[in-house]
Amino acid sequence: MMALLMDTRLLMRKLKDLRSLTPRRNRVKEKWAATRPKYPPTTLALQHFDATYSIQLGQLWPSVRVALLSEKKYGALLNNFSYDDVLADLQAQGSRDFISDTDTQAQPCLEHKSADGVEEESSVDAVKKSDLSGQQLSPLQLSLNIKCAVFPRGDITRFKSARPDMFGLLSYYLMDAASVLPCLALDVQEGHSVLDLCAAPGGKTLALLQTQAIRFLCANDASVSRTLRLRRVLHSYVPKEVLTAEKLRITSFDGTKWGEIERNTFDRVLVDVPCTADRHSLMEDDNNIFSKSRTGERRGLPQVQLELLLAGIEAACPGGEIVYSTCTLSQIQNLRVVEQAICLAGENHGIRLEVVNLQPLTHMFKKTFHFAPDLELGEMVIPHLAANFGPIYMCKLKRLT
Ligand SMILES: C[S@@+](CC[C@H](N)C(=O)[O-])C[C@H]1O[C@@H](n2cnc3c(N)ncnc32)[C@H](O)[C@@H]1O
Secondary structure (H helix, E strand, O other), X not given: OHHHHHHHHHHHHHHHHHHHOXXXXXXXXXXXXXXXXXXXXXXXXXXXXXXXXXXXXXXXHHHHXXXXXXOOOOEEEEOXXXXXXXXXXXHHOOOEEOOOOOOOOOOOOOEEEOOOOOOOOOHHHHHHHOOEEEEEOOOOOHHHXXXXXXXXXXXXXXXXXXXXXXXXXXXXXXXXXXXXXHHHHHOOOOOOEEEEOOOOOOHHHHHHHOOOOOOEEEEEOOOHHHHHHHHHHHHHHOOHHHHOXXXXXXXXXXXXXXXXXXXXXXXXXXXXXXXXXHHHHHHOOOOOOOOHHHHHHHHOHHHHHHHHHHHHHHHEEEEEEEEEEEOOOOOOOOHHHHHHHHHHHHHHXXXXXXXXXXXXXXXXXXXXXXXXXXXXXXXXXXXXXXXXXXXXXXEEEEEOO
């Protein structure tokens, strides 16, 4: 019995010695496990969305929730600057360009919700009361230079990574296909000057450049590191001749201050704001806006979004058009921001705006995306298991003064 006790003690001491020799990385792992938050940001995001979207979306929420928690679907934005024409290859794999392959019954133009004759009313009331004027914008001809391949509904095949052509340019860029819609809604015309206020990492900038119609493009992003990513993306897809200082300016300014730098200038302005990025927030704990340390930043988002949209409105020229977009379902970050911006642009800057009806666009692409029904302002792609794109919200405004 005594011998057995001695053996056990010896064994315990040996184990203790062994533990002190354990490689450092294992000890770090133990510490990591002990300090792991009880509620990781992805869990907090899901709790928040369950509480808010179950009310906002009602019966739609359970199916949107399942889609958001499932693997997202990509589109391949074709690079017109690449020597390799890969559309035929992608079609042979079963995908199709959703932009040229639209619903043939759809109207090919956008309509304006006119706010004429109601100057003395608050601009939001005016916009809400207004009827469709039937006034027609030009057809989305130049936007048709933008091509984006997607696999059919229910087909979750993944695209392979793009390969460089003989000049080192990549033939397509993988992105959420619904992200192309705000670029189409912007309806860039030949010779336009365009401001992309929150441009990095550059998917939408690249889509806009595919029109090959822009006279001058200014791509801005407040984050220096993300602006570097934007530069890298552009250099991987666009020839040097297009990236000259006369045609393209890349900046890293705080977009909320843009009105102090440049007003009444651009024909088109894209305001693709930072938001709760719902899909990312549910999937990735890293860099998640729902982490406890970023609560203040998250709560401040609607104010930043409002300031960015107001700056974008000021940067547009009278007659110019602005598209506001997000990748969240949140009404507070979408509809409410646009409503307030319309009010404040009128009250503080004397700028009258009208909301452009994007329904014709949603009709064109209803084969590819699920759109939220009956939104008061703007349009929204909602995730669906059979077409797992989005969420993408977009609202288009036209400056009248
Ligand atoms: C949704 S992302 C833009 C995505 C981009 N448009 C694209 O398609 O690749 C929002 C961007 O806004 C930038 N941002 C945040 N605050 C900003 C500000 N005050 N001014 C300008 N950009 C800002 C972020 O760095 C982020 O890159």
